[in-house]
Amino acid sequence: MREKAGSRLTPLPPAGNDSDAREITGAAGSRLGSERPLADPWRDVLLALALDLPLEAGPSEVVERFLDGLAALLPHLALGACVIPEPGERPLVSVRLPPGASDAMQRDPTRLFPLLREERVVPLDDASTFHVGANEVLAPLDWQITERAALVLRRSFARAQGFRRIRGSARNLERLQAHVIQSEKLASLGQIVAGVVHELNNPLTSIIAYAEYLTRKAQGRLPRADAEDDLERLRRIQEAAGRILRFSRDLVAYARPSNEIPGPVSLSDVIDKALVFCEHEFSGIAVERELPAMLPAIRGVAGSLTQVFVNLFTNAAHAMAGGGGRLVLRGEIDLGARAVVLEVADSGRGIEPENLPLVFEPFFTTKSEGRGTGLGLSIVRGILDALGGTIEVDSVLGEGTVFSLTLPIAATGSLLPTR
Numbered sequence: 001m002r003e004k005a006g007s008r009l010t011p012l013p014p015a016g017n018d019s020d021a022r023e024i025t026g027a028a029g030s031r032l033g034s035e036r037p038l039a040d041p042w043r044d045v046l047l048a049l050a051l052d053l054p055l056e057a058g059p060s061e062v063v064e065r066f067l068d069g070l071a072a073l074l075p076h077l078a079l080g081a082c083v084i085p086e087p088g089e090r091p092l093v094s095v096r097l098p099p100g101a102s103d104a105m106q107r108d109p110t111r112l113f114p115l116l117r118e119e120r121v122v123p124l125d126d127a128s129t130f131h132v133g134a135n136e137v138l139a140p141l142d143w144q145i146t147e148r149a150a151l152v153l154r155r156s157f158a159r160a161q162g163f164r165r166i167r168g169s170a171r172n173l174e175r176l177q178a179h180v181i182q183s184e185k186l187a188s189l190g191q192i193v194a195g196v197v198h199e200l201n202n203p204l205t206s207i208i209a210y211a212e213y214l215t216r217k218a219q220g221r222l223p224r225a226d227a228e229d230d231l232e233r234l235r236r237i238q239e240a241a242g243r244i245l246r247f248s249r250d251l252v253a254y255a256r257p258s259n260e261i262p263g264p265v266s267l268s269d270v271i272d273k274a275l276v277f278c279e280h281e282f283s284g285i286a287v288e289r290e291l292p293a294m295l296p297a298i299r300g301v302a303g304s305l306t307q308v309f310v311n312l313f314t315n316a317a318h319a320m321a322g323g324g325g326r327l328v329l330r331g332e333i334d335l336g337a338r339a340v341v342l343e344v345a346d347s348g349r350g351i352e353p354e355n356l357p358l359v360f361e362p363f364f365t366t367k368s369e370g371r372g373t374g375l376g377l378s379i380v381r382g383i384l385d386a387l388g389g390t391i392e393v394d395s396v397l398g399e400g401t402v403f404s405l406t407l408p409i410a411a412t413g414s415l416l417p418t419r
Contacts, residue, residue: 058160
Protein backbone atom coordinates (compact mmCIF):
# COMPACT_ATOMS: atom_id res chain seq x y z
CA MET A 1 0.00 0.00 0.00
CA ARG A 2 1.27 3.43 -0.88
CA GLU A 3 2.16 5.44 2.20
CA LYS A 4 -0.11 8.42 2.72
CA ALA A 5 1.55 11.81 2.10
CA GLY A 6 2.52 13.49 5.30
CA SER A 7 2.50 10.37 7.42
CA ARG A 8 6.03 10.79 8.80
CA LEU A 9 7.04 13.67 11.06
CA THR A 10 10.54 13.28 12.50
CA PRO A 11 12.03 15.88 14.87
CA LEU A 12 15.68 16.86 14.50
CA PRO A 13 17.92 16.46 17.57
CA PRO A 14 18.00 19.49 19.92
CA ALA A 15 20.88 21.96 19.85
CA GLY A 16 23.99 21.10 21.78
CA ASN A 17 23.92 17.28 21.51
CA ASP A 18 26.77 15.16 20.27
CA SER A 19 25.66 15.50 16.65
CA ASP A 20 26.55 19.22 16.72
CA ALA A 21 30.23 18.36 17.07
CA ARG A 22 30.24 15.22 14.90
CA GLU A 23 32.72 15.26 12.02
CA ILE A 24 30.70 15.28 8.83
CA THR A 25 32.01 13.48 5.80
CA GLY A 26 31.31 14.57 2.29
CA ALA A 27 32.90 17.26 0.11
CA ALA A 28 32.65 18.82 -3.30
CA GLY A 29 31.34 16.21 -5.68
CA SER A 30 29.57 14.21 -2.91
CA ARG A 31 26.17 12.96 -3.92
CA LEU A 32 22.80 13.48 -2.30
CA GLY A 33 21.37 9.97 -2.22
CA SER A 34 22.72 8.38 -5.37
CA GLU A 35 21.73 10.90 -8.04
CA ARG A 36 22.29 14.54 -7.08
CA PRO A 37 25.84 16.04 -7.05
CA LEU A 38 26.59 19.23 -5.15
CA ALA A 39 27.94 22.05 -7.28
CA ASP A 40 29.94 23.66 -4.43
CA PRO A 41 31.49 22.41 -1.20
CA TRP A 42 28.48 22.67 1.11
CA ARG A 43 30.53 23.62 4.15
CA ASP A 44 31.80 26.74 2.35
CA VAL A 45 28.28 27.60 1.22
CA LEU A 46 26.91 27.36 4.76
CA LEU A 47 29.81 29.41 6.13
CA ALA A 48 29.26 32.13 3.52
CA LEU A 49 25.53 32.08 4.26
CA ALA A 50 26.13 32.42 8.01
CA LEU A 51 28.44 35.40 7.48
CA ASP A 52 26.06 37.09 5.04
CA LEU A 53 22.87 36.97 7.11
CA PRO A 54 21.68 40.52 7.98
CA LEU A 55 21.44 40.17 11.77
CA GLU A 56 20.76 43.88 12.21
CA ALA A 57 17.69 43.66 9.92
CA GLY A 58 15.78 41.51 12.40
CA PRO A 59 14.74 37.86 12.87
CA SER A 60 12.22 37.81 10.01
CA GLU A 61 14.72 39.04 7.42
CA VAL A 62 17.33 36.59 8.69
CA VAL A 63 14.90 33.70 8.15
CA GLU A 64 14.00 34.87 4.62
CA ARG A 65 17.63 35.28 3.56
CA PHE A 66 18.57 31.95 5.13
CA LEU A 67 15.83 30.08 3.27
CA ASP A 68 16.82 31.71 -0.02
CA GLY A 69 20.45 30.69 0.43
CA LEU A 70 19.73 27.15 1.58
CA ALA A 71 17.18 26.61 -1.22
CA ALA A 72 19.92 27.47 -3.74
CA LEU A 73 22.11 24.79 -2.15
CA LEU A 74 19.36 22.16 -1.78
CA PRO A 75 16.83 22.93 -4.53
CA HIS A 76 15.33 19.39 -4.37
CA LEU A 77 14.11 19.82 -0.75
CA ALA A 78 11.20 21.72 0.70
CA LEU A 79 12.43 24.20 3.29
CA GLY A 80 10.45 26.38 5.64
CA ALA A 81 10.29 28.15 8.96
CA CYS A 82 7.59 29.27 11.34
CA VAL A 83 8.92 32.05 13.55
CA ILE A 84 7.51 34.43 16.12
CA PRO A 85 9.89 37.44 16.08
CA GLU A 86 8.80 38.62 19.54
CA PRO A 87 6.18 37.43 22.06
CA GLY A 88 2.76 38.73 21.10
CA GLU A 89 3.63 39.28 17.42
CA ARG A 90 1.98 37.39 14.59
CA PRO A 91 3.85 34.27 13.43
CA LEU A 92 5.76 34.47 10.16
CA VAL A 93 5.51 31.34 8.02
CA SER A 94 7.81 31.15 5.01
CA VAL A 95 8.54 28.19 2.71
CA ARG A 96 10.74 27.37 -0.28
CA LEU A 97 9.45 24.48 -2.43
CA PRO A 98 11.37 22.41 -5.00
CA PRO A 99 10.44 22.86 -8.68
CA GLY A 100 7.15 21.19 -9.54
CA ALA A 101 6.03 20.72 -5.95
CA SER A 102 2.50 21.79 -5.11
CA ASP A 103 1.79 23.95 -2.11
CA ALA A 104 -1.09 22.71 -0.01
CA MET A 105 -1.52 26.24 1.36
CA GLN A 106 -1.87 24.74 4.81
CA ARG A 107 0.14 26.62 7.39
CA ASP A 108 -0.13 24.50 10.49
CA PRO A 109 3.06 25.45 12.41
CA THR A 110 3.59 21.79 13.31
CA ARG A 111 3.43 20.65 9.69
CA LEU A 112 4.36 22.99 6.82
CA PHE A 113 4.47 20.29 4.09
CA PRO A 114 1.48 17.99 4.57
CA LEU A 115 1.65 16.65 0.99
CA LEU A 116 5.25 15.44 1.30
CA ARG A 117 6.20 12.02 2.54
CA GLU A 118 8.71 13.15 5.15
CA GLU A 119 9.12 16.33 7.20
CA ARG A 120 11.68 17.00 9.89
CA VAL A 121 11.40 19.81 12.40
CA VAL A 122 14.03 21.55 14.52
CA PRO A 123 13.18 24.13 17.21
CA LEU A 124 14.86 27.54 16.92
CA ASP A 125 13.58 28.70 20.30
CA ASP A 126 10.57 28.00 22.50
CA ALA A 127 8.11 29.06 19.79
CA SER A 128 9.89 29.04 16.38
CA THR A 129 10.75 26.06 14.18
CA PHE A 130 12.73 25.14 11.04
CA HIS A 131 11.28 22.51 8.64
CA VAL A 132 12.79 20.22 5.99
CA GLY A 133 10.52 18.16 3.72
CA ALA A 134 11.02 15.59 0.96
CA ASN A 135 9.03 13.13 -1.15
CA GLU A 136 11.41 10.36 -0.10
CA VAL A 137 13.46 9.46 2.91
CA LEU A 138 16.21 12.04 3.39
CA ALA A 139 19.56 10.86 2.06
CA PRO A 140 22.40 10.86 4.65
CA LEU A 141 24.13 13.88 3.12
CA ASP A 142 20.83 15.79 2.92
CA TRP A 143 20.36 15.08 6.60
CA GLN A 144 23.89 16.20 7.50
CA ILE A 145 23.61 19.45 5.59
CA THR A 146 20.20 20.39 6.94
CA GLU A 147 21.31 19.51 10.47
CA ARG A 148 24.24 21.92 10.19
CA ALA A 149 22.06 24.50 8.46
CA ALA A 150 19.63 24.33 11.36
CA LEU A 151 22.49 25.25 13.71
CA VAL A 152 23.35 28.26 11.55
CA LEU A 153 19.75 29.45 11.51
CA ARG A 154 19.21 28.86 15.23
CA ARG A 155 22.24 30.89 16.25
CA SER A 156 21.71 33.63 13.68
CA PHE A 157 18.04 33.87 14.65
CA ALA A 158 18.98 34.28 18.34
CA ARG A 159 21.55 36.95 17.53
CA ALA A 160 19.08 38.82 15.33
CA GLN A 161 16.62 38.83 18.22
CA GLY A 162 19.39 40.21 20.44
CA PHE A 163 20.13 43.00 17.93
CA ARG A 164 16.44 43.85 17.83
CA ARG A 165 16.15 44.03 21.62
CA ILE A 166 19.27 46.21 21.88
CA ARG A 167 17.88 48.56 19.23
CA GLY A 168 14.55 48.69 21.07
CA SER A 169 16.33 49.45 24.35
CA ALA A 170 18.25 52.25 22.65
CA ARG A 171 15.02 53.76 21.32
CA ASN A 172 13.44 53.52 24.77
CA LEU A 173 16.48 55.24 26.26
CA GLU A 174 16.22 58.05 23.71
CA ARG A 175 12.55 58.52 24.54
CA LEU A 176 13.33 58.53 28.26
CA GLN A 177 16.07 61.12 27.77
CA ALA A 178 13.69 63.34 25.76
CA HIS A 179 11.08 62.97 28.51
CA VAL A 180 13.61 63.95 31.21
CA ILE A 181 14.72 66.99 29.20
CA GLN A 182 11.11 68.08 28.73
CA SER A 183 10.34 67.57 32.42
CA GLU A 184 13.32 69.67 33.44
CA LYS A 185 12.29 72.36 30.96
CA LEU A 186 8.82 72.53 32.48
CA ALA A 187 10.33 72.54 35.97
CA SER A 188 12.47 75.56 35.08
CA LEU A 189 9.43 77.16 33.48
CA GLY A 190 7.61 76.78 36.78
CA GLN A 191 10.46 78.57 38.54
CA ILE A 192 10.22 81.57 36.20
CA VAL A 193 6.45 81.99 36.44
CA ALA A 194 6.93 85.14 38.52
CA GLY A 195 8.97 86.61 35.69
CA VAL A 196 6.28 85.65 33.20
CA VAL A 197 3.66 87.50 35.24
CA HIS A 198 5.92 90.54 35.50
CA GLU A 199 6.63 90.53 31.78
CA LEU A 200 2.93 90.46 30.94
CA ASN A 201 1.86 92.90 33.65
CA ASN A 202 3.45 96.05 32.21
CA PRO A 203 1.97 95.88 28.70
CA LEU A 204 -1.39 94.76 30.09
CA THR A 205 -1.43 97.79 32.40
CA SER A 206 -0.79 100.07 29.42
CA ILE A 207 -3.52 98.42 27.35
CA ILE A 208 -6.09 98.72 30.14
CA ALA A 209 -5.22 102.38 30.89
CA TYR A 210 -5.34 103.54 27.26
CA ALA A 211 -8.44 101.49 26.43
CA GLU A 212 -10.25 102.91 29.48
CA TYR A 213 -9.30 106.49 28.49
CA LEU A 214 -10.53 106.03 24.92
CA THR A 215 -13.75 104.40 26.13
CA ARG A 216 -14.54 107.29 28.48
CA LYS A 217 -13.78 109.77 25.73
CA ALA A 218 -16.08 107.97 23.28
CA GLN A 219 -18.83 108.14 25.91
CA GLY A 220 -18.41 111.91 26.11
CA ARG A 221 -17.16 111.87 29.68
CA LEU A 222 -13.85 113.50 28.67
CA PRO A 223 -13.17 116.59 26.57
CA ARG A 224 -12.36 116.11 22.94
CA ALA A 225 -8.66 116.16 22.14
CA ASP A 226 -6.49 116.14 19.09
CA ALA A 227 -6.98 113.04 16.93
CA GLU A 228 -3.20 112.61 16.82
CA ASP A 229 -3.20 112.01 20.58
CA ASP A 230 -5.82 109.31 20.20
CA LEU A 231 -3.87 107.68 17.39
CA GLU A 232 -0.77 107.64 19.59
CA ARG A 233 -2.70 105.92 22.35
CA LEU A 234 -4.00 103.34 19.89
CA ARG A 235 -0.45 102.75 18.64
CA ARG A 236 0.69 102.14 22.21
CA ILE A 237 -2.13 99.67 22.74
CA GLN A 238 -1.11 97.86 19.57
CA GLU A 239 2.56 97.86 20.60
CA ALA A 240 1.76 96.48 24.07
CA ALA A 241 -0.49 93.78 22.62
CA GLY A 242 2.22 92.85 20.13
CA ARG A 243 4.72 92.53 22.97
CA ILE A 244 2.40 90.17 24.84
CA LEU A 245 1.81 88.15 21.68
CA ARG A 246 5.54 87.80 20.95
CA PHE A 247 6.32 86.85 24.53
CA SER A 248 3.52 84.28 24.72
CA ARG A 249 4.63 82.73 21.43
CA ASP A 250 8.22 82.51 22.68
CA LEU A 251 7.00 80.98 25.91
CA VAL A 252 4.89 78.36 24.12
CA ALA A 253 7.77 77.54 21.76
CA TYR A 254 10.07 77.09 24.76
CA ALA A 255 7.62 74.84 26.62
CA ARG A 256 6.82 72.66 23.59
CA PRO A 257 8.78 69.37 23.26
CA SER A 258 11.53 69.88 20.73
CA ASN A 259 11.58 67.57 17.70
CA GLU A 260 13.08 70.02 15.23
CA ILE A 261 16.05 69.20 13.03
CA PRO A 262 19.12 71.31 13.95
CA GLY A 263 19.62 74.29 11.68
CA PRO A 264 20.95 77.89 11.69
CA VAL A 265 20.02 79.78 14.87
CA SER A 266 20.70 83.36 15.95
CA LEU A 267 22.68 83.21 19.19
CA SER A 268 21.65 86.78 20.03
CA ASP A 269 17.93 85.92 19.74
CA VAL A 270 18.35 82.86 21.95
CA ILE A 271 20.17 84.88 24.64
CA ASP A 272 17.51 87.62 24.50
CA LYS A 273 14.68 85.15 25.04
CA ALA A 274 16.46 83.44 27.91
CA LEU A 275 17.16 86.79 29.59
CA VAL A 276 13.50 87.79 29.30
CA PHE A 277 12.39 84.50 30.85
CA CYS A 278 14.85 84.97 33.73
CA GLU A 279 14.42 88.74 34.15
CA HIS A 280 12.74 88.45 37.54
CA GLU A 281 15.77 86.56 38.88
CA PHE A 282 18.12 89.49 38.17
CA SER A 283 17.04 91.85 40.92
CA GLY A 284 20.15 93.89 41.80
CA ILE A 285 22.20 92.05 39.15
CA ALA A 286 23.81 93.87 36.23
CA VAL A 287 23.84 91.99 32.92
CA GLU A 288 26.79 92.93 30.70
CA ARG A 289 27.42 91.79 27.14
CA GLU A 290 30.89 91.68 25.66
CA LEU A 291 30.00 90.16 22.31
CA PRO A 292 31.24 90.91 18.79
CA ALA A 293 29.02 93.25 16.80
CA MET A 294 28.35 90.41 14.36
CA LEU A 295 28.19 86.68 15.08
CA PRO A 296 27.69 83.80 12.63
CA ALA A 297 24.54 81.70 12.93
CA ILE A 298 25.16 78.66 15.09
CA ARG A 299 23.93 75.14 14.46
CA GLY A 300 21.19 74.04 16.82
CA VAL A 301 17.51 74.10 17.78
CA ALA A 302 16.24 77.40 19.18
CA GLY A 303 14.10 75.83 21.91
CA SER A 304 16.87 73.56 23.18
CA LEU A 305 19.47 76.33 23.15
CA THR A 306 17.09 78.64 25.01
CA GLN A 307 16.79 75.91 27.63
CA VAL A 308 20.61 75.83 27.90
CA PHE A 309 20.81 79.55 28.68
CA VAL A 310 17.76 79.61 30.94
CA ASN A 311 19.50 77.00 33.09
CA LEU A 312 22.83 78.84 33.09
CA PHE A 313 21.28 82.26 33.82
CA THR A 314 19.05 80.88 36.57
CA ASN A 315 21.99 79.14 38.24
CA ALA A 316 24.06 82.32 38.03
CA ALA A 317 21.26 84.39 39.56
CA HIS A 318 20.83 81.90 42.40
CA ALA A 319 24.58 81.98 43.08
CA MET A 320 24.38 85.79 43.43
CA ALA A 321 21.07 85.85 45.31
CA GLY A 322 20.75 88.47 48.05
CA GLY A 323 23.89 90.44 47.35
CA GLY A 324 23.56 91.57 43.75
CA GLY A 325 26.42 91.10 41.33
CA ARG A 326 27.38 90.92 37.65
CA LEU A 327 26.43 88.47 34.93
CA VAL A 328 28.86 88.87 32.04
CA LEU A 329 28.45 87.29 28.60
CA ARG A 330 31.69 87.21 26.60
CA GLY A 331 31.96 85.80 23.11
CA GLU A 332 34.41 85.38 20.26
CA ILE A 333 34.62 83.51 16.97
CA ASP A 334 37.06 80.60 16.66
CA LEU A 335 37.44 80.22 12.90
CA GLY A 336 39.85 77.28 13.26
CA ALA A 337 37.27 75.27 15.20
CA ARG A 338 34.34 76.77 13.25
CA ALA A 339 32.66 77.60 16.52
CA VAL A 340 31.49 80.51 18.65
CA VAL A 341 33.11 80.44 22.09
CA LEU A 342 30.86 81.96 24.74
CA GLU A 343 31.51 82.52 28.45
CA VAL A 344 28.75 82.94 31.02
CA ALA A 345 30.47 84.43 34.09
CA ASP A 346 28.92 85.40 37.41
CA SER A 347 30.30 87.06 40.54
CA GLY A 348 28.50 84.69 42.89
CA ARG A 349 29.68 82.55 45.75
CA GLY A 350 31.45 80.03 43.52
CA ILE A 351 31.56 76.24 43.70
CA GLU A 352 33.50 74.19 46.24
CA PRO A 353 36.53 72.49 44.61
CA GLU A 354 35.34 69.01 45.64
CA ASN A 355 31.97 69.65 43.96
CA LEU A 356 33.34 71.06 40.72
CA PRO A 357 33.86 67.67 38.98
CA LEU A 358 30.27 66.68 39.89
CA VAL A 359 28.26 69.63 38.59
CA PHE A 360 27.33 67.90 35.30
CA GLU A 361 26.34 64.64 36.99
CA PRO A 362 22.59 63.85 37.00
CA PHE A 363 20.78 64.68 40.25
CA PHE A 364 23.77 66.44 41.81
CA THR A 365 22.84 69.82 43.29
CA THR A 366 24.07 72.15 46.01
CA LYS A 367 20.80 74.08 46.08
CA SER A 368 18.36 73.85 48.94
CA GLU A 369 15.36 71.55 48.60
CA GLY A 370 12.80 72.88 46.16
CA ARG A 371 15.29 75.09 44.30
CA GLY A 372 16.67 72.53 41.88
CA THR A 373 16.36 68.96 40.59
CA GLY A 374 20.05 68.39 39.92
CA LEU A 375 19.29 67.74 36.24
CA GLY A 376 19.75 71.20 34.74
CA LEU A 377 23.48 71.14 33.99
CA SER A 378 23.40 67.47 33.04
CA ILE A 379 20.74 68.28 30.43
CA VAL A 380 22.70 71.34 29.28
CA ARG A 381 25.72 69.15 28.56
CA GLY A 382 23.53 66.55 26.82
CA ILE A 383 22.00 69.17 24.52
CA LEU A 384 25.40 70.59 23.61
CA ASP A 385 26.88 67.12 23.05
CA ALA A 386 24.05 66.30 20.66
CA LEU A 387 24.77 69.47 18.68
CA GLY A 388 28.53 68.87 18.55
CA GLY A 389 29.30 71.56 21.15
CA THR A 390 31.02 71.46 24.53
CA ILE A 391 30.72 73.03 27.97
CA GLU A 392 33.33 73.42 30.72
CA VAL A 393 33.25 75.05 34.13
CA ASP A 394 35.80 76.92 36.22
CA SER A 395 35.10 78.44 39.62
CA VAL A 396 36.85 80.18 42.49
CA LEU A 397 35.11 79.92 45.83
CA GLY A 398 33.90 83.33 46.94
CA GLU A 399 34.69 85.00 43.59
CA GLY A 400 32.41 83.44 40.99
CA THR A 401 31.93 80.83 38.30
CA VAL A 402 32.57 80.78 34.54
CA PHE A 403 30.88 78.35 32.14
CA SER A 404 32.67 78.15 28.77
CA LEU A 405 30.63 76.94 25.80
CA THR A 406 31.67 76.11 22.25
CA LEU A 407 28.77 76.31 19.80
CA PRO A 408 29.35 74.99 16.26
CA ILE A 409 28.84 77.48 13.44
CA ALA A 410 26.02 76.58 11.04
CA ALA A 411 26.91 75.46 7.54
CA THR A 412 25.62 78.76 6.11
CA GLY A 413 28.02 80.73 8.31
CA SER A 414 26.05 83.95 7.68
CA LEU A 415 26.82 86.81 10.08
CA LEU A 416 24.01 88.14 12.24
CA PRO A 417 24.02 91.37 14.31
CA THR A 418 24.15 91.12 18.10
CA ARG A 419 22.38 93.42 20.52
